[in-house]
Amino acid sequence: MAAAADTYPVTPDALVYDVRTASQPALSPDGARVAYVVSGNDRATGKAFSQLWLVGLDGGEPRQLTFAEVSHGAPAWSPDGTQLAFVAGREDGGGRLCILSMDGGDPREVTAHRASPHDLAWSPDGQTIAYIVNVDPANPDEAAADPEALAPVRVVTRADYKLDGRGYLGDTHDQLWVVDVASGTRRQLTADAMDRSDPEWSPDGKTLGVSRVDRTRYRLSVGLIDLVSGAERVIGTPAERIHAWQWSPDGASLLIQTTEHYSVGGQFSLVDVASGTRRALTPMDAWDPYLDYGGGLSWVEGTTAILSGFSRSACGLWTLDTTSGEIAQVCLDETYETGTEMVAGSSLVVRTWSGPDGLGELVARDIRDGSLRRLTHLNDAFVAAHPAGAIERVSTTNEGLAIESLLTKPAGFDPARRYPLIVFVHGGPHMCQTFGYVEMNQLFAGAGYLVLSPNPRGSISYGTDFAKGCIGDWGGGDWRDIVAALDAALALPYVDAERTAIYGYSYGGYMSSWAIGQTGRFRAAVIGAPITDLISRYGTADIGYPIGNDEYDGEVPEIFDRLVERSPMTHVHKTSTPTLILHPEEDHRCPIGQGEQLFIGLLKVGVPVEFVRYPGQSHLMPWGGPARYREDFYTRVLGWMAQYLG
Numbered sequence: 001m002a003a004a005a006d007t008y009p010v011t012p013d014a015l016v017y018d019v020r021t022a023s024q025p026a027l028s029p030d031g032a033r034v035a036y037v038v039s040g041n042d043r044a045t046g047k048a049f050s051q052l053w054l055v056g057l058d059g060g061e062p063r064q065l066t067f068a069e070v071s072h073g074a075p076a077w078s079p080d081g082t083q084l085a086f087v088a089g090r091e092d093g094g095g096r097l098c099i100l101s102m103d104g105g106d107p108r109e110v111t112a113h114r115a116s117p118h119d120l121a122w123s124p125d126g127q128t129i130a131y132i133v134n135v136d137p138a139n140p141d142e143a144a145a146d147p148e149a150l151a152p153v154r155v156v157t158r159a160d161y162k163l164d165g166r167g168y169l170g171d172t173h174d175q176l177w178v179v180d181v182a183s184g185t186r187r188q189l190t191a192d193a194m195d196r197s198d199p200e201w202s203p204d205g206k207t208l209g210v211s212r213v214d215r216t217r218y219r220l221s222v223g224l225i226d227l228v229s230g231a232e233r234v235i236g237t238p239a240e241r242i243h244a245w246q247w248s249p250d251g252a253s254l255l256i257q258t259t260e261h262y263s264v265g266g267q268f269s270l271v272d273v274a275s276g277t278r279r280a281l282t283p284m285d286a287w288d289p290y291l292d293y294g295g296g297l298s299w300v301e302g303t304t305a306i307l308s309g310f311s312r313s314a315c316g317l318w319t320l321d322t323t324s325g326e327i328a329q330v331c332l333d334e335t336y337e338t339g340t341e342m343v344a345g346s347s348l349v350v351r352t353w354s355g356p357d358g359l360g361e362l363v364a365r366d367i368r369d370g371s372l373r374r375l376t377h378l379n380d381a382f383v384a385a386h387p388a389g390a391i392e393r394v395s396t397t398n399e400g401l402a403i404e405s406l407l408t409k410p411a412g413f414d415p416a417r418r419y420p421l422i423v424f425v426h427g428g429p430h431m432c433q434t435f436g437y438v439e440m441n442q443l444f445a446g447a448g449y450l451v452l453s454p455n456p457r458g459s460i461s462y463g464t465d466f467a468k469g470c471i472g473d474w475g476g477g478d479w480r481d482i483v484a485a486l487d488a489a490l491a492l493p494y495v496d497a498e499r500t501a502i503y504g505y506s507y508g509g510y511m512s513s514w515a516i517g518q519t520g521r522f523r524a525a526v527i528g529a530p531i532t533d534l535i536s537r538y539g540t541a542d543i544g545y546p547i548g549n550d551e552y553d554g555e556v557p558e559i560f561d562r563l564v565e566r567s568p569m570t571h572v573h574k575t576s577t578p579t580l581i582l583h584p585e586e587d588h589r590c591p592i593g594q595g596e597q598l599f600i601g602l603l604k605v606g607v608p609v610e611f612v613r614y615p616g617q618s619h620l621m622p623w624g625g626p627a628r629y630r631e632d633f634y635t636r637v638l639g640w641m642a643q644y645l646g
Helices: 012-017 380-385 439-446 477-490 507-518 534-540 544-552 560-565 568-574 592-605 627-645
Strands: 021-027 033-041 048-056 072-077 083-089 095-101 108-113 118-122 128-135 173-180 186-188 195-201 207-213 220-226 232-235 241-247 253-259 267-272 278-280 297-301 304-311 314-321 327-333 336-341 348-355 358-366 372-374 391-398 401-408 419-425 450-455 495-505 524-528 579-584 609-614
Touching: 012 033, 012 439, 012 627, 021 072, 021 336, 021 348, 033 072, 048 072, 072 118, 083 118, 095 128, 118 195, 128 195, 173 207, 195 241, 207 241, 241 297, 253 297, 297 336, 304 327, 304 336, 304 348, 314 336, 358 380, 391 477, 401 439, 401 477, 419 439, 419 477, 419 507, 419 627, 439 450, 439 627, 450 477, 477 495, 477 507, 495 507, 495 627, 507 524, 507 568, 524 627, 534 544, 534 560, 534 592, 568 592, 579 592, 579 627, 592 609, 609 627
Parallel strands: 021 358, 173 195, 220 241, 419 450, 419 495, 495 524, 524 579, 579 609
Antiparallel strands: 021 033, 033 048, 072 083, 083 095, 095 108, 118 128, 128 173, 173 186, 195 207, 207 220, 220 232, 241 253, 253 267, 267 278, 297 304, 304 314, 314 327, 336 348, 348 358, 358 372, 391 401, 401 450
16 A cells, blocks of 8 residues: 555546456356456557456455457356356457366367457356347458448438447347357347347246347347247337346246336336236336446346345445345445346355445445455555545435535545535436546546536436436426535535536536536536537437437427527527537537537637547547547546636
């Protein structure tokens, strides 16, 4: 551990190049070992890397399993625990499905594709691996493209023709394959116009369950595919979204969570596999915590399933009795944890973890008492050298609603001083601020700012009604909640009310763009990948039209005037706040035109403004983009705040 004299605030350089992240944990069948991926960025080259590691649940030193310069990921254990399947990258961008014997030796390639395989799942008998890979029906042999050829003309006949992070899709889809482990003989099981993901074998090995996902990620159902005939039976209706699902240990049932809105609320039910009949275990929207997307549902034995989710900005585990529907809390801690990786016969759940004093680690939780055990210590030295700012709750009420915010303080906080304050608005809108290690918050705190992270109506983890509170009302109650949270923070004696700024990305970018047209109280604004025109975004974003219907609460022609009034561009002429706009150029979630409109609008008004564009990057660039771009992003944000807040 570094001594106090050796500590200094976290910097963009340190955050991008010194942090290592553990992810994709795979628990061995005997519950004794965890294979996982360690990823990071090389400072000398700026390139990302990812390697497979192994650690025992009873402690001991982790052991690195792969060393080649290509990326490695998606570890999956054979049923007998003697082999580990994984995906290794190729120099041409494709991927190889490989197997590593735990007795030693070099990995063995089983099959390879020009697109990278993912979502590996061993059959119960250990002879077959199911996986997902993107398939272009116009190029079944996966021939390499001619680099000298002119790109083909693109003819579009369907709305879901593009997706953020993947770009133009054409007729390609993620399809389900199986490969024989011994021979490498492979077979494609699905070929229709529907993406597949997350294959899971039935306990008897005769059926593959798979998530069916339309390309907007808006509708999810489950397909049950017979391995002999290839026939697929669909579980789910067009009016619902199957958020999560799991086989029962005996294979007779599926446990599903369905939602009526695309991302909030839900109901747990049992589906009888033979008949397709469904029995509700809980009423719709009766469970207030929000089931996480990082593997939030696990059912491995008996009648008890494990749920992972968020409640009031904290992360927890719950048990669900699949007979009675009773839900009981196991633990709820002020951390950020996701996943429920566990095996039959074990009480331990392996999860990814970050907290106010750590990030990028794996932990094991005991579902009997909620106790926690750290499995990795990748970033202990980083946290010791760069102490994180403490986080506390700040509560207020607005319009009869309890509004909570998280306040991050600089390390070495002195209550006798007065600090400038940055309001950090989360994305979504159906997300929430948590007690995890939020990179931008800690960079702000390290630079000497207080960071107020409000959870206005629309945020998850405060109940379904609260999460639906912004639907049809973007820029209304959610904005008033943020103002109320800010006013509550400004009443604290150590906040400098004359030096405030606002920051947000995605929906947070919408809200930051909205804020500067509603008030002149902020000295500066930093706006990432914003939504500034609700009408044009409806038809240009990859998920604009289906989710727009839900979020806008109506069809565009019927609510045109309301959408115009609630678009930040309508109010840009009232802006006086110096503004930095940062936007990935290949962003299909909040297209670059949204930022372009705001930039021109602010230029015309005469407001100090800069527009930073990141070539070739998708919406999530600040979290997973090239290291050099991430460092640039963080540095420019801090520089803008320093210029106007001091």
